[in-house]
Amino acid sequence: MTSTILCGTCHFADIIKDATQWCIICEEGLCEDCEKIHRSTKITRTHKIISLIDYQQIKEVMHKSCSQVTPLIEAAVNIKQSTTLTDLEDTINGALHNTKTNIKDIKSSAEALNIQEENIKKYIKEMREKLNKHLDDMEQKLTKDLSTKSEYCKTVYANTIKQLISADNKLAKLKKETESLKQIA
Known part of the structure; x- marks a missing residue:
C-alpha cells in the first residue's frame, strides 16, 4: 500500500481506524467490523467489496468524472469469463x-x-581522387603541349626577327648605295 486509507464509517463517528476493504459503490474504505455490518445490512448487502490492495491497484485507472467511460464496477462484472x-x-x-x-x-x-x-562518403572520396588524378594528368599534358607550342612559336619568332633584321640590313645597304649612286650621277 502506498498510503493509509481510513474507514469511512468510523471516521464519520470520529473514530480513526485503518480500512482493510473498499466498497466500490460507496467509494469508501471499511474496517473489519464495518465490513461485516456493510455486508449484513439490506441496503448495502449487494455492494461490491474488494480488498484494499486490489483497490490500490485499480484506483489510478478509474474515470469517475468521465461521462463517456463505463464505470469500472460495470465493466468488471464477469470479466474473468468475458472474451473482451x-x-x-x-x-x-x-x-x-x-x-x-x-x-x-x-x-x-x-x-x-x-x-x-x-559507403557513399568512401565513393565520393574515391571519385574525387580519380577526378584529381585526371585533372593532374590533363594539366601536365596541357602544360607540356603548351610548352612545346610556345617553344615552336618562340623559334619561329626568332627566325622571323633574324630574317627581318637581315632584310633591314640589306635595305639599309641598298639605301646607302642608292644615295651614293645619286650623288655620283
Missing part, C-alpha cells in the same frame, strides 16, 4: 509485439543508413 478481456490482452500483446518489432526494424534501418552513409 481476452481480446484486450491479445490486442495489448499484439501492440507490444508490434512496438518491439518496430524498434528492432528502426534500429536495423538506422544501422543500414550508417553503412550506406559511410
Whole structure:
C-alpha cells in the first residue's frame, strides 16, 4: 500500500481506524467490523467489496468524472469469463509485439543508413581522387603541349626577327648605295 486509507464509517463517528476493504459503490474504505455490518445490512448487502490492495491497484485507472467511460464496477462484472478481456490482452500483446518489432526494424534501418552513409562518403572520396588524378594528368599534358607550342612559336619568332633584321640590313645597304649612286650621277 502506498498510503493509509481510513474507514469511512468510523471516521464519520470520529473514530480513526485503518480500512482493510473498499466498497466500490460507496467509494469508501471499511474496517473489519464495518465490513461485516456493510455486508449484513439490506441496503448495502449487494455492494461490491474488494480488498484494499486490489483497490490500490485499480484506483489510478478509474474515470469517475468521465461521462463517456463505463464505470469500472460495470465493466468488471464477469470479466474473468468475458472474451473482451481476452481480446484486450491479445490486442495489448499484439501492440507490444508490434512496438518491439518496430524498434528492432528502426534500429536495423538506422544501422543500414550508417553503412550506406559511410559507403557513399568512401565513393565520393574515391571519385574525387580519380577526378584529381585526371585533372593532374590533363594539366601536365596541357602544360607540356603548351610548352612545346610556345617553344615552336618562340623559334619561329626568332627566325622571323633574324630574317627581318637581315632584310633591314640589306635595305639599309641598298639605301646607302642608292644615295651614293645619286650623288655620283
